[in-house]
Amino acid sequence: MKILWCHEVSYLDKPVYEYQDFPERLAGRGHDVEVIDFTEAKETAPTSAQVSRTGEGEVTLTPIPHGNVPGYKFIEGRRNFHRMLSQRLRAGDVDAVFVYSVFINGTQAVRLAKRHAIPVVYRVLDAYHQLRPGVVARGILRAGERYIYRNADHVLVTNEKMADYVHTLAGAERAAPTSVLDHGVDCAHFSPRAPDAELVAKHAIRDSDEVVVFLGTTYAFSGLLELVTRMPAILRERPSTRLLIVGGGEMDAALAAAVRELGLEERVVLTGMVSYQDVPRYLSLGRVAINPFEINDITRDIIPIKILQYQACGLPVLSTPLPDLLRKHGERSGVSYSRSDAPDVFVQRLLQMLADPEATAAQGRRGRALMETTFSVEVAIDRLEETFGKLAAARGRG
Secondary structure, three states: OEEEEEOOOOOOOOOOOHHHHHHHHHHHOOOEEEEEEOOOOOOEOOOOEEEOOOOOOOEEEEEOOEOOOOOHHHHHHHHHHHHHHHHHHHHOOOOEEEEOOOOOOHHHHHHHHHHOOOOEEEEEOOOHHHHOOOHHHHHHHHHHHHHHHHHOOEEEEOOHHHHHHHHHHHOOOOOOOEEEOOOOEOOOOOOOOOOOHHHHHHOOOOOOOEEEEEEOOOOHHHOHHHHHHOHHHHHHHOOOEEEEEEEOOOOHHHHHHHHHHOOOOOOEEEEEOOOHHHHHHHHOOOOEEEEOOOOOOOOOOOOOHHHHHHHHOOOOEEEOOOHHHHHHOOHHHOEEEOOOOOHHHHHHHHHHHHOOHHHHHHHHHHHHHHHHHHOEHHHHHHHHHHHHHHHHHHHHHO
């Protein structure tokens, strides 16, 4: 099949998750996948290239060109995407369109694909309109979501709570067919391993260090700044604690400033973005992996992919009690929870886990077993292929 894979964030700059993993695995199975992305932060030229972020397969990456003029770049990107997608659909060889976003390409992808009788699948990872600030922007995006949820050929959600969100926004009677597709994790790439010797030396990690690792984007709601400011208190109780933050994002400057102000350069490591291939190497350094997210409208109904990657690496996990994560990954799954998302409560639970290494190690083994039996990425790709095939067959009969 020829599949167009559309998003409005950078394919190359975003940390690897299903956005890159799914299309490259489909390409590895012989499908022709073109990714159309939008790099918001810089001027973008109209070029195409063969790329791979995971090593599982190569996709054709074509960015939406724009001149990076504040405000106008979004209008320009929307206009250019319309032109690009129309050209591809008129060629007549596209079998399906897969979309993650709303404003730049979501509503247009649904409308144009329907015009050309090409099935379009929309993937819901978040309550999308709540990710942008401002009442006006949220209102526009909310209307766009409603249109997509009513008019896509199929909507794939990450969990049942997100399905409820889709049906509430679109109206249960008018919502497109919706099903749950779990995040998958590569249990071969993410697997238990001994601490990486090169990274141990690079970061001067001692055998006695109790490394607490965070992986992913440093969002404002990540809880990381609150955790860093509490590191002096953590160190008074457990002097061997090291905090390893693997990834980057909007809080990078604030985190670096806090580390300097508190004199924590020897105790907190900010790696910045690392390659997908190197992520398991960094996770191998951890004793406990954390997800200290604030619970809000964005995080309440999500299951962060980092949780599955932690578990696949055999790491015991501590998370704030995100409701849907708690429902699907109970204490027997390898994930422990703080009683609330209050930073002091989270820190207290973290200290308890560090003080009981045997119990936390057993917790990590349970998480690895669950990933092997239930959350393999190959199951997710099988489901995707099945969904595309059914939609294409239905359009053919129509």
